[in-house]
Amino acid sequence: MAAVTYPDTKVIGFISENIIPVQVLFDVKPLSTDFNIKWTPTLITLDSKGKEHHRTLGFLAPDELIASLLLGIGKSHFETDRFDGALECLERVLKEYPNSDSAPEATYLLGVCRFKSTNDPKPLKAAYEKLKAQYPTSAWTKRAYPYRLL
């Protein structure tokens, strides 16, 4: 990460604009215990109260990191019922990084966010259909499988 991803100009710009970066050694107590760190690199998205919303383990290339951070910010909004903010982040994942590993989960959550903000179940079915068409082997496609019946 330090050699390839963090020096990337796009990553530097994204982090500068969107997120507060904190780096700590993997064995510093009590954080390593509090967050149950067993391997590195571990990257965790927290809200401003310190609550965890997203976690990844292992190397991420620059575009994968930005997509993952957008997903993490979106999940932070989603899990605190700020659906407009969540939709904005999740839509950016799909628009700017549709081939990233974060895109299937973003597709799933986008459907859930749209459903929760409208009470209309159609976005759930639309999410499944998009997952089936664009990410047929993703675990998120399997998780959305029941929505085909809506």
Next chain:
Amino acid sequence: MDKEIKWEADLDQGLARASSERKTVLLYFYNPG
């Protein structure tokens, strides 16, 4: 534009900045070895 990421080393300080700047935090655990 910044030429490198300006990492915070202290989580409490990072959370305080996140609160005042209305942002989320990336907490990165690394192994320098």
